Amino acid sequence: MIQLTPHMRILLMIDPEDFRKGIDSLCATCRKTLQEDPFSGCVFVFRNRKKTAIKLLTYDGQGFWLFQKRLSKGRFNWWPENSDAASIRLATYELQLLIYNGNPTGCNVSPPWREIVN
Numbered sequence: 001m002i003q004l005t006p007h008m009r010i011l012l013m014i015d016p017e018d019f020r021k022g023i024d025s026l027c028a029t030c031r032k033t034l035q036e037d038p039f040s041g042c043v044f045v046f047r048n049r050k051k052t053a054i055k056l057l058t059y060d061g062q063g064f065w066l067f068q069k070r071l072s073k074g075r076f077n078w079w080p081e082n083s084d085a086a087s088i089r090l091a092t093y094e095l096q097l098l099i100y101n102g103n104p105t106g107c108n109v110s111p112p113w114r115e116i117v118n
Contacts, residue, residue, distance in 0.1 A: 002065055009042040010090040011100075014080050017046040019053060025066045026057050034087050038064075045095065051075040054098070069099060078103040098108060 004010075017026070026046065027038040034092060036042060043056040053070040078098065080088055094104035 002060065002067075004043070004092045004095060006092050008038070008092060010045065010092065010095050011036060011042055011087045012045040012080070012090050012095075013047075013087050014082055015086070016049040016051075019046075019048045019055065019068075023057065023066050024042070026055070026066070027064070030057070036087075043095070045090070045098070047076065047079060051079060053092065072102065074101070076101055 013029070013034060017029065017034075021029070026044070029046075030036050030038040030044055034044070036044070038044070038057065039059050041059055041061070043069065046055045046057070047053065050094065052075050053068060056065075056067040058065050066110075076098070090098070093107075093109060097104045097107060
């Protein structure tokens with residue numbers, strides 16, 4: 001299992017992704033759309049068009065991990081709106097809230113004392 005730690009770089013893709021795609025196709029999306037190296041160890045977060053499922057893709061030095069969570073009821077309540085950027089960066093606690101269908105922007109968390117630079 002992969003542990004999410006505060007120093008991890010987490011990128012959330014704003015536009016929905018085709019969930020028939022596997023690891024290789026999602027890696028191509030990381031390179032082309034997000035302009036990021038999928039081998040960097042970054043955690044990439046994707047959602048389907050209906051907002052009922054999310055996928056996380058990361059590389060651990062030996063191979064890729066692909067996680068999927070599909071809600072049994074409802075949809076993910078929070079997702080950033082379209083902007084000029086293809087992705088936004090999330091903090092670890094924000095991803096954990098998102099996985100549990102919470103609102104990362106609505107939580108009352110103290111700001112980081114010193115930002116971790118990757």
